[in-house]
Amino acid sequence: MFTLKSEIQFDTAHYLSGYQGKCKNIHGHRYRLVVKVSSQDLHETGHLRGMVDDFSSVKEALKKIHDRFDHKLVVEASEEGKEVAKKLEESGLAFEIVFVPYRPTAEEMSRDIYRNLKADGVAVTEVELFETPTNSCIYTEEYSCSK
Numbered sequence: 001m002f003t004l005k006s007e008i009q010f011d012t013a014h015y016l017s018g019y020q021g022k023c024k025n026i027h028g029h030r031y032r033l034v035v036k037v038s039s040q041d042l043h044e045t046g047h048l049r050g051m052v053d054d055f056s057s058v059k060e061a062l063k064k065i066h067d068r069f070d071h072k073l074v075v076e077a078s079e080e081g082k083e084v085a086k087k088l089e090e091s092g093l094a095f096e097i098v099f100v101p102y103r104p105t106a107e108e109m110s111r112d113i114y115r116n117l118k119a120d121g122v123a124v125t126e127v128e129l130f131e132t133p134t135n136s137c138i139y140t141e142e143y144s145c146s147k
């Protein structure tokens, strides 16, 4: 098995609706995203000969993730989330808000990112999203069923 690893970082604020504790405030992280792209075989012909995929293609897909989240505020598209966004919009300060159909935890964001990369044609096998240098969530869709 061959596995490529590629990584980006982005600075994002989020709001965790219903969270008790210091993280109940809108706050931010320098997210670190580490992505694995795996294959048993290498391309045998053409431009990609000897490669799992072109690092440049993976980088391009990761840039889209970066641009979607970097220096934005991520808010769940719930009633409460929309209310928070409305209040911020009323300030006239033109905050850039990204609505997502989930509570923006590391778990949900890593799954969202994995599925976006898959949809973008990347043979992603694992996404690890760090919220802090010591806390991360790993998302995969490969299950091993051993009885």
Ligand SMILES: Nc1nc2c(c(=O)[nH]1)N=C([C@H](O)[C@H](O)COP(=O)(O)OP(=O)(O)OP(=O)(O)O)CN2
Binding pocket: 016, 023, 027, 104, 105, 106, 107, 131, 132, 135
């Ligand atoms: N399972 C999860 N737990 C938590 C998540 C999450 O996404 N998944 N997120 C948070 C908050 O976003 C929070 O910002 C991170 O929490 P915390 O570990 O407390 O952050 P710090 O490392 O900055 O804590 P310090 O104690 O200030 O070092 C909470 N939990």
Ligand SMILES: [Zn+2]
Binding pocket: 014, 023, 027, 028, 029, 131
């Ligand atoms: Zn947080």
